[in-house]
Amino acid sequence: MGHGFGGLYKLRGIVTYRLSPFELKAFGGIISHGIPNTIRRTAESILYIVPPIALGYLCYSEIEKAHHRTMLKNPADFENDK
Template sequence: MGHGFGELFKLRGIVTYRISPFELKAFAGVISHGFPNTVRRIAENVLYIVPPLAVGYLVYDQAERKHHQLMLKNPADYENDK
């Protein structure tokens, strides 16, 4: 029972190899693979994201303009007030 976590049992007849996380290069390929992959993924999803956002903004803007227009007072209603 004195084994640590991850070593709770023994596998016999199976050979496994591991690389220590301290020996891995944390930023290997970030410039050569990571950046182009990020650009590709963004370009693939632009057509799914931008049109709904644009339509939502246009609807919101028109609603705000109409609301502002309806909130204005009509000067003709106050011509005879003195």
């Protein structure tokens, strides 16, 4: 009994190698792999993102124009006021 949690059994004949996370490069491959991957993913998803945004902007701008037109006063209503 007396073994700690990590030493409950022994593996014999199996050799494992592992690199410590503290020895890895934090930004390794960001220029050679990260930027091209970002460009590729953006190009693939642009057809899903741009049309709804464009449609939303067009709706918003037309509604704002209509609201502005309806808020204007009619000058003919005030011709006889002095």
